[in-house]
Amino acid sequence: MTDRRITPEPLTAEAFAPWGELLEATGEFRLINEGWCQRHNDRAKLDFGPEGRAGISVFSARPRSLPYEFRLIERHPEGSQAFIPMSEHGFLIIVSDGPEAKPRAFLSAPGQAINFHRGTWHGVLTPLQAPGLFAVVDRIGPTPNLEEFTYDQPFTVIAPES
Amino acid sequence: MTDRRITPEPLTAEAFAPWGELLEATGEFRLINEGWCQRHNDRAKLDFGPEGRAGISVFSARPRSLPYEFRLIERHPEGSQAFIPMSEHGFLIIVSDGPEAKPRAFLSAPGQAINFHRGTWHGVLTPLQAPGLFAVVDRIGPTPNLEEFTYDQPFTVIAPES
Numbered sequence: 001m002t003d004r005r006i007t008p009e010p011l012t013a014e015a016f017a018p019w020g021e022l023l024e025a026t027g028e029f030r031l032i033n034e035g036w037c038q039r040h041n042d043r044a045k046l047d048f049g050p051e052g053r054a055g056i057s058v059f060s061a062r063p064r065s066l067p068y069e070f071r072l073i074e075r076h077p078e079g080s081q082a083f084i085p086m087s088e089h090g091f092l093i094i095v096s097d098g099p100e101a102k103p104r105a106f107l108s109a110p111g112q113a114i115n116f117h118r119g120t121w122h123g124v125l126t127p128l129q130a131p132g133l134f135a136v137v138d139r140i141g142p143t144p145n146l147e148e149f150t151y152d153q154p155f156t157v158i159a160p161e162s
Numbered sequence: 163m164t165d166r167r168i169t170p171e172p173l174t175a176e177a178f179a180p181w182g183e184l185l186e187a188t189g190e191f192r193l194i195n196e197g198w199c200q201r202h203n204d205r206a207k208l209d210f211g212p213e214g215r216a217g218i219s220v221f222s223a224r225p226r227s228l229p230y231e232f233r234l235i236e237r238h239p240e241g242s243q244a245f246i247p248m249s250e251h252g253f254l255i256i257v258s259d260g261p262e263a264k265p266r267a268f269l270s271a272p273g274q275a276i277n278f279h280r281g282t283w284h285g286v287l288t289p290l291q292a293p294g295l296f297a298v299v300d301r302i303g304p305t306p307n308l309e310e311f312t313y314d315q316p317f318t319v320i321a322p323e324s
Contacts, residue, residue: 025222025295033286034234037223037294042302044218054216056206056244056277056299060187061199072196082218084297086273088249111248113297115218124195133187135246135275137218137299140204 006157008092008105011112019095019120021045023113044115049078052141061125061132066159068126071151075121079139082115086133092157094123099149105157168319170254170267173274181257181282183207185275206277211240214303223287223294228321230288233313237283241301244277248295254319256285261311267319
């Protein structure tokens with residue numbers, strides 16, 4: 001891989017489908033609460049493995065900026081992992097098909113959350129604005145659930161052309 | 163009950179404890195992602211009953227304003243229900259110890275999410291600002307999971323004194 005620059009793509013359900021789900025208030029819904037609320041039902045493919053259970057944690061991450069250089073990717077073999085921004089900011093999402101592959105990057109829009117399928121290689125949480133606050137729905141369990149891989153050379157996510 | 167006005171209280175973990183958990187980035191954490199992120203781990207008591215599983219849905223609710231009049235409360239006998247605001251706005255939370263009790267109300271602060279314990283009587287989702295967008299972690303299952311109760315006379319949540 002000679003070109004180690006990555007241009008982030010807009011986050012869409014279709015483009016992101018190989019790695020997980022886009023969670024947002026679009027498409028089908030059920031009207032609840034006497035008509036005051038739209039329920040977009042059960043949007044994530046959750047999987048907490050044979051020994052795990054669902055948990056909700058709160059992540060507070062320091063914002064990054066573009067260009068963003070990284071070498072580390074990670075995956076959770078025992079469970080899916082959903083990232084729900086607790087602010088109206090998009091964030092940077094990096095995925096990979098594994099150590100041999102060139103990563104891809106997405107920029108989410110405000111109002112979009114994501115769920116990574118169990119075992120998906122991804123970059124660490126990278127908000128681009130404060131507060132960098134996320135609710136995370138992932139596997140709580142008694143056995144290890146983290147694999148990391150460090151590329152020999154860094155990749156750089158560059159700002160998309162405006 | 164002659165006084166049907168309810169003054170909302172600030173949302174704190176202690177005050178809310180009988181009905182659920184406050185989910186926020188305070189207290190103990192584990193430093194992850196090479197030091198860039200604080201993980202406040204496993205903050206909610208999730209319970210999806212014998213036949214249910216966890217799901218993530220997206221709720222889009224129309225904002226209300228104070229004073230807010232209501233007669234309806236509801237509960238989910240088969241599962242807990244977490245509300246994670248996808249914006250930096252507090253929202254109105256109404257809980258009750260049941261049809262015979264006077265409800266109580268809380269106002270959350272930006273950066274706060276909540277989880278209702280399985281079976282907790284609560285008001286419907288009441289954001290006070292747009293966009294009224296929430297990720298909801300609750301029970302997905304094959305059997306009914308909603309009980310509603312309508313008070314004969316309305317209660318009114320009034321604005322706290324400033």
